[in-house]
Amino acid sequence: MHTITSREHALFKQLIKLEKSARQRRSDCLTLLDGAHLIQAYRRAQGLPIKLIVSESGYQHPEIRSLVSEISKNAEVHAVMFSDGLFKQVSPVKTPTGIIALITIPTTVPNTVNDHQTFCLLLEAIQDPGNLGSILRSAAAAGVSDIYLSDGCADVWSPKTLRAAMGAHFALTLHEASDLVQVIQRFKNSNGKVIAATLRAPRHLYQVDLKGTIALVFGNEGAGLSQQILGVIDEQIAIPMQGNTESLNVAAAAAICFFEKMRQQYYGH
Template structure:
């Protein structure tokens, strides 16, 4: 067996540069950290460029690595330099970008779409992608100045869903709303001050949910583009729900209505 590569190895150092968004964008590559992410990436033909793995992880995750052509063994220090986890699992994949054009996700009569406008927290973004996947949504659109979907924390929080949930990146949230409406979906803005109660709304038809920033929600000009503003009733003393929880309630309510 070859000697594991060290943190000073050129290939390891080049992969480590993908921790920076600018490098990820330029190279159209990103790092997928941990067995769930690597397994999801390995199932997509052409997605994985290379997997870096420690000797221990190579033995532990042999079933995950069997589908990977290029497996490179590294030592523990090299792995620590590639992973942003506190306790790295021991395998990190270099993957090609996955996003598709907006026209792709709005084609073919979608039933449930998600637009995230200016969400900044990578954990929230990953959780929304994971929830959309679980609820059977057709795609997630990250619009405006949203967090990079290839941020390692976003990829990890999605628990593999970034690899099988169609994702589109759109600079202009208003353009995303227009495209979703043109695809035949009613656009519903999740808004605590909305005029429609979520549990009284008719959600049986094709729907595009619009979610805003974690701290300040949707700006008025963007919320006004939606067909309706929909609120989740608060029955207790909590001021509001966080973004990931609100998205889960809205998406599962839509999914249940569409399946009746």
């Protein structure tokens, strides 16, 4: 395995740009997966990465050594070793795991809706990568098929979002830069119902029938949903809360709604 020790190496410069810049990731259609767990999740769902990058110390771990050996059997995948100092600079985490994969970002058409989508999610301007990744993780576990993200959302393929989602990206179809109004209209034309979670809705989550073809909509952590979106949805629902609690974290609220839909689907309203 070739070892890289210079900051002037083209691969090192490329990885630095991809780690730091959403624009670079979009331009190159590439991103970085940090850690053996994410790489294995990608491998099971999507296939082989383009390249593996390991640190000198990371390669001493049996799990990483075995993973590199197994994936590198395919001649199309190149594995390189970085000195620990260089690897720390390209790693998206403060405590490097010892292995990174370079992968292609899957491409999807932003506003595509079809009759096979029975449980979808629309996100307007979710700005925190941790929230976004947590939402994706819960969505995948609850059976969501497609997620539509408006402009203004955090970069769904950033290393931070990928880490928070723990492999959920590869179980979902993600439509970035979507026109949510257009998606809502198309979903309704396909006999789907579009329900938005808001703070002051006339009915709460446990009063609403969530069985059947449903799209759930969640808005920005501070501002909530825009009036444009609220003007085209079918219904607003609130999550009932005890005491003086004013609101929930958007990732927590989304998870509650996802699994209430799953409960109703399996056990009835």
